[in-house]
Amino acid sequence: MLCRSKPIRTMTPRFDAWRWLDKEKIQRITSPNVNSPTFVEYVKGLNIDLIVVFFFPQILKPALLQTPRLGVLNCHPSLLPRYGGPHPAFWMLKNGESVAGVTVHVMTEKIDAGDIVAQQELIVGENENAGQLTQRQHHAAAVLLTEAVNAMAQGALNPKPQNIAERTYFGKKKAADTVLDWNASARHIANLWRAVQPYEPLAACLNGTTIKIYDAQSQEGPPSERVPGEIMAKESGTLLVQTGNGYLEIRSYEIVPFHGWLNRILQGFMLPVGSRFDRVPSAMGLASKAAS
Structure with a gap:
């Protein structure tokens, strides 16, 4: 969660997240369960405008989703509505997809089903593996999230509903x-x-x-x-x-x-x-x- 009065910028990754937050003097807190009443009350006390979620393993429930004034944005590593759910890079490569991507969308109670804010298509290399694809998705997501947050601050977002008829969902890899x-x-x-x-x-x-x-x-x-x-x-x-x-x-x-x-x-x-x-x-x- 970021609280800044000026537009955010894309950061070239040189340090791990904790070191970067410390360097920028941004408050951080860890929570094994972000839906716990204690953590939800803590977040409410911050009076935050926006929550941004990126490659996060926990599912946010209504109490937390409804806390920020402007809602919650999530960045999902696929071109929604296709490949919703966890481990999309695994499923896309296993299924031989030639196109992948990232999607910034409004987070809702239904997993990976909220209105789409921004997307970027990525062509999958013939011999590209999951680690390589995920790294490229991280870089693309940083740019998309930066643009989405700044657009929201300017009131210029134009979310579009997903075509649920085209939705595909894959569960956890077993x-x-x-x-x-x-x-x-x-x-x-x-x-x-x-x-x-x-x-x-x-x-x-x-x-x-x-x-x-x-x-x-x-x-x-x-x-x-x-x-x-x-x-x-x-x-x-x-x-x-x-x-x-x-x-x-x-x-x-x-x-x-x-x-x-x-x-x-x-x-x-x-x-x-x-x-x-x-x-x-x-x-x-x-x-x-x-x-x-």
């Missing part, structure tokens, strides 16, 4: 959503890998052996008689695996639970050409991913 299915196309699997990077690897299992995939890309190729999940070729540190359509080139991986030089030695004689990965990771593999 371990089951990151399961590698070798019957899918190589492009689909590569999109899934992009969607979880750089936060976690994909997991694949072969006869009880789990590997973690840290780098992969899809390859086109003529149809073959190999079955999905079969290792077609192998070189130092890389694997070429048949998928339901095309091939997945695994360019960096580890054999669990080994690392470093021991892992490189084991790669030399484990996972031979012709062996086949399981269709889905084992239950143990999913559990470890959920915990990571």
